[in-house]
Amino acid sequence: MYFQRLPLVGFLTTALGLSWNTSSSSASSPTITSPTPNECPTGPALPTNPHLSNGLALTPPMGWSSWNQFGDQIDEILIRDTIQTMASNGLKDAGYVFVNLDDGWQRYKGNRSANPLEADPVKFPSGIKALADFAHAHGFKLGIYSGPGQSTCAGYTGSEGHEDEDAAMFASWGIDHLKYDSCCSHEHAPKSEVQKIVLKMSKALLAQSHPIVYHACHCGWADIWEWAADEGANQWRIGQDISDEFNYPGNREKYYFDVLDMLDRGNELVKYSGPGHWNDYDMLIVGLNGNSSQLVGTGASNIEYRTHFSMWAMVASPLLIGSDVRTLDTYSLQTLTNKEVIEVSQDPLGNAAETVGVGEEAGGDLQVYAKEMLDGSYAVALLNRGSFTAEMSISPRRDLTMPWDQYRLRDLWKHKEGTYDVPYTTEVMPHEAKVLRLWQVQANASMCFFQ
């Protein structure tokens, strides 16, 4: 089933904004040019270069990655424990199936020209294939890490000059995901060179019979979003590493980006994301609580972590948990397993939410993000970036240019819904995001059939 994507572009041209009183009605909304009523949503866009498409990651990959919490201090006991925990605490049922080894699984430090690429026999005495078998037996997929240089970011042997050989080795182990990290070896390389190295591993992976999701990680440099999908990458980071921080302007433009900074970077890049090729806002920080061995930051509040998770779902970023799942507190687990929010992330249409309104009265602190879903509904986030509780509202007619006289609205965190014919208004706490889903209510509901 191939469809053309319906862009949200037109929504930005209408004078949009927030309603500041609860009594505003749809009759006072600005006149807008309406799209054809009952227009069926279109389906996911095709990857742009079918020759280099592996057909994988049609929705944003979900799982866990070892780096944020553990750095290179990983071993097979930790990974098995993680798999068993995720199988029993609801994470697997919620869709988190990738378990990704980041840097530090390798035996040798130093240049590849001097050392082979092998698993560390002390950390992984049973070998990576046995670990992949274990993951598969429990319904998971196993990811691994390498890079295109002589050595990786943590100083272990890289894949330079051995790309085909390494891809074949990963495939023979049953590896399902590769993070191929050029941030350290090619930080100052010109775009053309980065393109070459991304393409080289892409072709090496495509030559294998075992399918491997391909993360081309280049820290948001070399305009990678513009070209990585054409070279077969399924995801690419839009920025440098995330910090364990919701908002820390003083720390920006150093190496680490906080949650709001990452969101702002993504706003310009929405059009590059879609089924099979995703903007990656970096691994989740939910539950790190300032205890990461790798990231700067003193942690965020429960509400802030929940907002971060909600927004990553709205913008269709991969959702890779970065904390220790064995010690996750109940609130974090509830945050990560909200199936209604995950449905927003995993919608087959693959849209990434865009900002459709900014409250100027609040200095841009109040933002409305929206995206169309495959069933014709809209997912909406009312994000309060400011320090004071604010009243925010959403109107399908005013904010989404959908001429819906009546709509059903569900709060995906409260799990409550109602039917409305005026703008919906609610209080949003500082650093909170209300995540809502809106459906048109029609006397004569029309069905959408896809060929």
Ligand SMILES: *[C@@H]1O[C@H](CO)[C@@H](O)[C@H](O)[C@H]1NC(C)=O
């Ligand atoms: C390792 O490789 C780099 C090039 O990537 C080179 O500059 C360096 O001299 C090499 N080190 C050793 C010990 O061979």
Ligand SMILES: *[C@@H]1O[C@H](CO)[C@@H](O)[C@H](O)[C@H]1NC(C)=O
């Ligand atoms: C912090 O993380 C380490 C592992 O990196 C763990 O041993 C320790 O228990 C954690 N502390 C808290 C308070 O979560």
Ligand SMILES: *[C@@H]1O[C@H](CO)[C@@H](O)[C@H](O)[C@H]1NC(C)=O
């Ligand atoms: C559809 O709408 C028409 C009026 O527009 C009404 O007469 C009819 O009963 C409606 N049908 C249903 C099934 O609601």
